[in-house]
Amino acid sequence: MSAVKPEDTVILYDPEKDKKYIVNLAVTSGKFNTEKGEIELESLVGLPYGSEVKTHLGHVYYLLPCTLYEFIMYKLRRLTQIIYPKDAAYIVLRLDVKPGDLVVESGIGSGALTAVFAQLVGPEGKVVSYERREEFVKNALSNLRRFGLADRVEVKLRDIEEGFDEREEADALFLDVREPWLYLDRAYAALKPGRMLGVLLPTANQVIETLKGLKELPFIDVEVCEILLRRYKTVPERFRPEDRMPAHTAYLLFARKLKGEKSGSV
Amino acid sequence: MSAVKPEDTVILYDPEKDKKYIVNLAVTSGKFNTEKGEIELESLVGLPYGSEVKTHLGHVYYLLPCTLYEFIMYKLRRLTQIIYPKDAAYIVLRLDVKPGDLVVESGIGSGALTAVFAQLVGPEGKVVSYERREEFVKNALSNLRRFGLADRVEVKLRDIEEGFDEREEADALFLDVREPWLYLDRAYAALKPGRMLGVLLPTANQVIETLKGLKELPFIDVEVCEILLRRYKTVPERFRPEDRMPAHTAYLLFARKLKGEKSGSV
Amino acid sequence: MSAVKPEDTVILYDPEKDKKYIVNLAVTSGKFNTEKGEIELESLVGLPYGSEVKTHLGHVYYLLPCTLYEFIMYKLRRLTQIIYPKDAAYIVLRLDVKPGDLVVESGIGSGALTAVFAQLVGPEGKVVSYERREEFVKNALSNLRRFGLADRVEVKLRDIEEGFDEREEADALFLDVREPWLYLDRAYAALKPGRMLGVLLPTANQVIETLKGLKELPFIDVEVCEILLRRYKTVPERFRPEDRMPAHTAYLLFARKLKGEKSGSV
Amino acid sequence: MSAVKPEDTVILYDPEKDKKYIVNLAVTSGKFNTEKGEIELESLVGLPYGSEVKTHLGHVYYLLPCTLYEFIMYKLRRLTQIIYPKDAAYIVLRLDVKPGDLVVESGIGSGALTAVFAQLVGPEGKVVSYERREEFVKNALSNLRRFGLADRVEVKLRDIEEGFDEREEADALFLDVREPWLYLDRAYAALKPGRMLGVLLPTANQVIETLKGLKELPFIDVEVCEILLRRYKTVPERFRPEDRMPAHTAYLLFARKLKGEKSGSV
Structure with missing residues (x-):
């Protein structure tokens, strides 16, 4: 299964709201702010696509590849x-x-x-x-x-x-x-x-x-x-x-x- | 400029009639019969695309790559x-x-x-x-x-x-x-x-x-x-x-x- | 040339602004307020379609039939x-x-x-x-x-x-x-x-x-x-x-x- | 229910073949030949639309109005x-x-x-x-x-x-x-x-x-x-x-x- 690379463009998907955030890891760094708390972007590198990631408040997002x-x-x-x-x-x-x-x-x-x-x-x-x-x-x-x-x-x-x-x-x-x-x-x-x-x-x-x-x-x-x-x-x-x-x-x-x-x- | 390879699919184009013949060199061999005479298919290999080729009766065709x-x-x-x-x-x-x-x-x-x-x-x-x-x-x-x-x-x-x-x-x-x-x-x-x-x-x-x-x-x-x-x-x-x-x-x-x-x- | 009847639906057209007002004479009466002054609606009845009508401030509108x-x-x-x-x-x-x-x-x-x-x-x-x-x-x-x-x-x-x-x-x-x-x-x-x-x-x-x-x-x-x-x-x-x-x-x-x-x- | 008038354009519909024949009574007269026998056109005048009509061989057609x-x-x-x-x-x-x-x-x-x-x-x-x-x-x-x-x-x-x-x-x-x-x-x-x-x-x-x-x-x-x-x-x-x-x-x-x-x- 593919893992996130440091230069990838990824999607953070909120399953409750059916809402997507597109993030370019190569140009954005530090914490990413969602409506439901922060996600440390460096922590995403190496995770398999499809993974659950949690904000510091414990809300679940999914890590998806961004299509062209x-x-x-x-x-x-x-x-x-x-x-x-x-x-x-x-x-x-x-x-x-x-x-x-x-x-x-x-x-x-x-x-x-x-x-x-x-x-x-x-x-x-x-x-x-x-x-x-x-x-x-x-x-x-x-x-x-x-x-x-x-x-x-x-x-x-x-x-x-x-x-x-x-x-x-x-x-x-x-x-x-x-x-x-x-x-x-x-x-x-x-x-x-x-x-x-x-x-x-x-x-x-x-x-x-x-x-x-x-x-x-x-x-x-x-x-x-x-x-x-x-x-x-x-x-x-x-x-x-x-x-x-x-x-x-x-x-x-x-x-x-x-x-x-x-x-x-x- | 690209040259014809033995496995290519090529087009023979008749400029007078604006008519195209598609030929698979990998599966077709020998002489190719057009309305205006024959073309020896082996002779096409190695020619640059765009070349003029002539039938045995002297009529001009153009050799074009076939798109998908x-x-x-x-x-x-x-x-x-x-x-x-x-x-x-x-x-x-x-x-x-x-x-x-x-x-x-x-x-x-x-x-x-x-x-x-x-x-x-x-x-x-x-x-x-x-x-x-x-x-x-x-x-x-x-x-x-x-x-x-x-x-x-x-x-x-x-x-x-x-x-x-x-x-x-x-x-x-x-x-x-x-x-x-x-x-x-x-x-x-x-x-x-x-x-x-x-x-x-x-x-x-x-x-x-x-x-x-x-x-x-x-x-x-x-x-x-x-x-x-x-x-x-x-x-x-x-x-x-x-x-x-x-x-x-x-x-x-x-x-x-x-x-x-x-x-x-x- | 057709004249406006008391039950007609008419258009007042402002040629400067290319703007139309649709008015139902049967159900609207009294003064009609445009951006450029008032028009007395009863005064429209009997006028031929195509006529110029003027607001009390002197601005020109055209009287047009309203299509279905x-x-x-x-x-x-x-x-x-x-x-x-x-x-x-x-x-x-x-x-x-x-x-x-x-x-x-x-x-x-x-x-x-x-x-x-x-x-x-x-x-x-x-x-x-x-x-x-x-x-x-x-x-x-x-x-x-x-x-x-x-x-x-x-x-x-x-x-x-x-x-x-x-x-x-x-x-x-x-x-x-x-x-x-x-x-x-x-x-x-x-x-x-x-x-x-x-x-x-x-x-x-x-x-x-x-x-x-x-x-x-x-x-x-x-x-x-x-x-x-x-x-x-x-x-x-x-x-x-x-x-x-x-x-x-x-x-x-x-x-x-x-x-x-x-x-x-x- | 409407009846056929002498100047009508009518349709003769063959229900078995789902096939329609359009006939102008004003300009066509005499017998109308279908694949299944003849129909006397004058006999259609006065019939209500929707009527069954039979060819001389006994096959059923329906008489329908022709739309514009x-x-x-x-x-x-x-x-x-x-x-x-x-x-x-x-x-x-x-x-x-x-x-x-x-x-x-x-x-x-x-x-x-x-x-x-x-x-x-x-x-x-x-x-x-x-x-x-x-x-x-x-x-x-x-x-x-x-x-x-x-x-x-x-x-x-x-x-x-x-x-x-x-x-x-x-x-x-x-x-x-x-x-x-x-x-x-x-x-x-x-x-x-x-x-x-x-x-x-x-x-x-x-x-x-x-x-x-x-x-x-x-x-x-x-x-x-x-x-x-x-x-x-x-x-x-x-x-x-x-x-x-x-x-x-x-x-x-x-x-x-x-x-x-x-x-x-x-």
């Missing part, structure tokens, strides 16, 4: 609109991201998608993130550090106007910038032949411009889609969807780099 | 309804599957979700799949072999009525069986404390029964959702959704194993 | 969950409600769907609404009165356990009750042969029970559906869906009364 | 993409169409929305439809005639470039043309002050242009939406959505005519 999903949804510090798990999940599958891959992205945002890339490429892989706003870089790196993923991410603090340093090296390339159609040729240059480009586009106008831009370059297999996540209430006697749901985060666009010329109509 | 997404959608041999990429992508993120993990599932179906698990756990990880129908096992293993993922998958040809061999060892556990509510206790026993159970449920009746069953066991964080994927036409002058879309594949249910007792109202 | 849609969304007093326009619109079309029809429903709720029925059957038609809770009847009738539709609605203050008074007379019949499957035989008796039954069902469990009940009676053409309304932001430079939307109001079920026996498998 | 919904979905002859009931239903509610109203539209298409307007305005109301293509007019009028609604519809065989004849007379105005943004001023002139304009827009590009055009005119309350209809399988033991659904028909846009000037930011 929970970290993104509840703990990530946001300076920007984040890329949500429903979208991030489909993006990594469509881009075919695997352990060992080199993934290139711009910009870093708050680091949510960066974290998903970093978790999936594993210790052998690498994420290179281009971002020109220093405050975003600082915040995203702080987020990544708190989830133990910062060492797989290299940040380049600059605009992609000058292009990416990678030349036909990226196993996957993702653009989350305001005017992605300006950088499609740079993205093309950085990607390995045959590999996938992904683009996040909040508005239909942006999709239209990007589709126009793609026609000028040897990209094939262009797909535009949106992912809708609809949650249900979990009372078995009254099974029904939640009352409200997110209606839109962004359109997702994917295309594959073809080495060489496209013929006319493709 | 394409393999599942277009090449996987199906004996069962498969778990689609839109669902598989969200499942692996919610179950927090990472390189090195041990994932346990039942049944294997046609191996689509198994392949996604196997790709993500990487060479250090492992997928254990329980399946009692021999023809499904054969077909799924053949599918996995053709995509180079079979060595990360161990199949146990038996019913899960007797339970899983893993005892608090699974980093993630997934059930795709007709009556999952009958096996929730076995799933509970196999999972590491704090880790996630996932269940695929085609009908509302199945969701209702599973939610009832979960109430009897120390599972928390129960979520039921569905993922809808809506594609758009890619003509920039007339941007609009496709005319039709899949309306339903299955409901997805997730829950987290709590070690110990749940209190009354949780 | 706006009345339901913004002015109806709600004691219950209402049936939303997106659902009401589809219900009346599927039930084939026309000018002159007799529509029977139970219960009355807050009168939203009743109002839509009443508007469409016109002055020659009639809505009969069965409702056992007196406070709902009072509120719904007050709502209908304020929109000038009460004289087309007859309320029967009683449970439908005893059945409907109408015998093969209803052109359409709608059930919005907790356990509609208990009253399908009464609904059947009240409907004209060949006409449509509609049922509102918030949960999947209720749909399942109602589908079971329908199998015991000569109903055909059973349809279950849901209507999703997704709104878009109206900035042309950044066209995109709203961030959030209603995910669920209710499942809608429709069936047609067949006079006589159904054969086995229908 | 069925007529549009299964019997309307289509020369164009039609406006589907899910959209038509929401359009008439948002445009506040009532018995007695004057509704103006362009173009007529195959007459599906025209039929819904005509049914709802009733015998006291009127629909004026502008259409320049003669073959569309012929087909739509033939459709309307077969459903007994043609006498409420006046067709003007011409382009709306020259404008509508109605001056502040239309209770509702609907545009289903390729470039509606070119005619917004004509639509504005035809509408009564305070009443609603509706526009059908298949593509996002068209929505964007129309939104731009609306900014130049005194329209308020602009709404853009789409209506999604998701059907469910009706087997109570396996309740679940259908496998596929329409993903898109068109975006719907609504706006209200304000008499006078809009202030800057509205």
Whole structure:
């Protein structure tokens, strides 16, 4: 059974209130204050996940691992609109991201998608993130550090106007910038032949411009889609969807780099 | 730049017709017949991806890597309804599957979700799949072999009525069986404390029964959702959704194993 | 051009603030206070719709007709969950409600769907609404009165356990009750042969029970559906869906009364 | 109980096969051939709806009224993409169409929305439809005639470039043309002050242009939406959505005519 490591992000779960606290052991130390007393954080290291821990007042909490999903949804510090798990999940599958891959992205945002890339490429892989706003870089790196993923991410603090340093090296390339159609040729240059480009586009106008831009370059297999996540209430006697749901985060666009010329109509 | 290996699954792309052929070099050999002449498959090994290759009649094809997404959608041999990429992508993120993990599932179906698990756990990880129908096992293993993922998958040809061999060892556990509510206790026993159970449920009746069953066991964080994927036409002058879309594949249910007792109202 | 009548429900629109006030002239009288001064309500009667009216401080408002849609969304007093326009619109079309029809429903709720029925059957038609809770009847009738539709609605203050008074007379019949499957035989008796039954069902469990009940009676053409309304932001430079939307109001079920026996498998 | 009239559109329902035949008595006469023998159509007139009728071979059919919904979905002859009931239903509610109203539209298409307007305005109301293509007019009028609604519809065989004849007379105005943004001023002139304009827009590009055009005119309350209809399988033991659904028909846009000037930011 897995034991807590000093750099882990853990959950302290109060079973009476069905309430969770997420704690980054690497950045938080000393006593942790809950509604029902204090817990000495150092005492958690080495305990098996699932253990009961008690506050100094004797109240029981459970020690649980924090998933990347929970970290993104509840703990990530946001300076920007984040890329949500429903979208991030489909993006990594469509881009075919695997352990060992080199993934290139711009910009870093708050680091949510960066974290998903970093978790999936594993210790052998690498994420290179281009971002020109220093405050975003600082915040995203702080987020990544708190989830133990910062060492797989290299940040380049600059605009992609000058292009990416990678030349036909990226196993996957993702653009989350305001005017992605300006950088499609740079993205093309950085990607390995045959590999996938992904683009996040909040508005239909942006999709239209990007589709126009793609026609000028040897990209094939262009797909535009949106992912809708609809949650249900979990009372078995009254099974029904939640009352409200997110209606839109962004359109997702994917295309594959073809080495060489496209013929006319493709 | 990556070169083709003898066990790769590759795409031969006809740029004039915008048409793709998927070929498993490990299982197919000799000459490959296209509409425009033959290609000697052995000659592809060692070529960089993106290369032009010519048929014996001089027609140009491009050599592209086959993504897992394409393999599942277009090449996987199906004996069962498969778990689609839109669902598989969200499942692996919610179950927090990472390189090195041990994932346990039942049944294997046609191996689509198994392949996604196997790709993500990487060479250090492992997928254990329980399946009692021999023809499904054969077909799924053949599918996995053709995509180079079979060595990360161990199949146990038996019913899960007797339970899983893993005892608090699974980093993630997934059930795709007709009556999952009958096996929730076995799933509970196999999972590491704090880790996630996932269940695929085609009908509302199945969701209702599973939610009832979960109430009897120390599972928390129960979520039921569905993922809808809506594609758009890619003509920039007339941007609009496709005319039709899949309306339903299955409901997805997730829950987290709590070690110990749940209190009354949780 | 239409002129305001003494019983109209009108809108006073402030063009500077893009803000609307809905006023029922039949039930409100005297001076109407806006943020920018008072308007004498009696002075509005006889004015053509579209007219400018000024407060005693000289600020301009526009006099607009209030649509039934706006009345339901913004002015109806709600004691219950209402049936939303997106659902009401589809219900009346599927039930084939026309000018002159007799529509029977139970219960009355807050009168939203009743109002839509009443508007469409016109002055020659009639809505009969069965409702056992007196406070709902009072509120719904007050709502209908304020929109000038009460004289087309007859309320029967009683449970439908005893059945409907109408015998093969209803052109359409709608059930919005907790356990509609208990009253399908009464609904059947009240409907004209060949006409449509509609049922509102918030949960999947209720749909399942109602589908079971329908199998015991000569109903055909059973349809279950849901209507999703997704709104878009109206900035042309950044066209995109709203961030959030209603995910669920209710499942809608429709069936047609067949006079006589159904054969086995229908 | 209602009896069949000589101009009715009726359904002959085969209970053994759960199969329906739609017959327009006004335009079809003589014998009607089913798979199980003939039925003399004149003999149906005067029978109560719901009656059993027998073929000359003695097989039982049921005589049912045909709803407008069925007529549009299964019997309307289509020369164009039609406006589907899910959209038509929401359009008439948002445009506040009532018995007695004057509704103006362009173009007529195959007459599906025209039929819904005509049914709802009733015998006291009127629909004026502008259409320049003669073959569309012929087909739509033939459709309307077969459903007994043609006498409420006046067709003007011409382009709306020259404008509508109605001056502040239309209770509702609907545009289903390729470039509606070119005619917004004509639509504005035809509408009564305070009443609603509706526009059908298949593509996002068209929505964007129309939104731009609306900014130049005194329209308020602009709404853009789409209506999604998701059907469910009706087997109570396996309740679940259908496998596929329409993903898109068109975006719907609504706006209200304000008499006078809009202030800057509205």
